[in-house]
Amino acid sequence: MTRCHTVISKIVVVDDYPEVRELVRIILAVDPTLQVLVEIADGREAVQVVDKVQPHIVLMDIELPGLSGYEATQIIVQQHSSVSVVMLSTHEEEYYVRRALDVGAQGYVVKRAMGRDLVNAISAMSRHECYVSPHCFHGLSRHNSFPRRSRADPVLYTTGEQPDIQSVRSIV
Numbered sequence: 001m002t003r004c005h006t007v008i009s010k011i012v013v014v015d016d017y018p019e020v021r022e023l024v025r026i027i028l029a030v031d032p033t034l035q036v037l038v039e040i041a042d043g044r045e046a047v048q049v050v051d052k053v054q055p056h057i058v059l060m061d062i063e064l065p066g067l068s069g070y071e072a073t074q075i076i077v078q079q080h081s082s083v084s085v086v087m088l089s090t091h092e093e094e095y096y097v098r099r100a101l102d103v104g105a106q107g108y109v110v111k112r113a114m115g116r117d118l119v120n121a122i123s124a125m126s127r128h129e130c131y132v133s134p135h136c137f138h139g140l141s142r143h144n145s146f147p148r149r150s151r152a153d154p155v156l157y158t159t160g161e162q163p164d165i166q167s168v169r170s171i172v
Contacts, residue, residue, distance in 0.1 A: 009126055012053065013039045014046040014069070015061040015088060020111065024059060024088075027118055034122060043067030047075050050083060057125050058085045059118070060105070062096065070103045077104030084125035088114070092136050107131040 013024050013036055021039040028034040037053050040046045044066030050058060058076060062069040073085045086107035087100040097108050107121040110133040117133045124131035 007126070008033055008035050009057055009122060010053070010055040011036050011122070012046065012050060012055040012058045014041075014043070014058060014064065014072070015039075016041045016064050017061075020061070020088070023114065024118065027115055028122075031119070041065070043069060043072035046072045047079075050076050050080060054080070055083060057122060058083060059109075060085050060087055062087055062089045062091070062100070070099060073100070073105050074103040084128075086118075086121045086125065086131070088118075092133075094136070097132060097136050101130070108136065109133050110135045 011028065011034060013021050015021050015024070018041075021041075025036055025039070028036055037055055038049055040049055041064070043064040046058065046060065046064075047067065058073075060069045060073055064072065066072075067075070069087060073087065076083055076085060084107070085105045086109055087096075087105045088109050088111055089096055089100075090111050092110050100108050107125060107130060109117045109121050109131070113133055113135050117131075117135075121131040121133075
């Protein structure tokens with residue numbers, strides 16, 4: 001008899017709005033393989049808590065007190081190479097996505113489409129892939145230089161509102 005081992009993804013949620021943290025918790029509660037370890041409202045505290053709880057994934061807002069989400073992400077990925085960070089943002093513009101990836105985030109989810117995108121992003125993180133919400137493609141597809149940390153890093157783009165796959169490939 002073969003036993004199935006379920007891998008639990010341990011998650012830290014960082015957002016200064018309690019309503020957003022609650023929504024994330026509700027979205028993730030439908031999947032028993034996703035475990036929210038702690039919720040945090042401050043970037044500086046996020047860095048300290050990640051040191052203590054060693055999550056697999058951090059869901060990080062960009063605009064935070066203490067340290068910005070960008071600053072906290074940069075510190076976390078430098079100190080914990082096995083932790084994947086997904087930025088949560090209201091911003092869909094290219095500048096924000098590029099900056100998030102430049103500081104080491106491996107995913108970017110637009111809050112207005114958080115439901116399915118959040119689950120897809122976490123799934124991509126568990127496969128060591130990158131994820132960017134399809135809502136961000138309208139700005140990205142006009143450019144042909146989308147940064148990645150290395151050529152070996154795979155990039156995942158989701159279905160749904162996805163642009164033509166050939167134009168996406170030319171971006172990366």
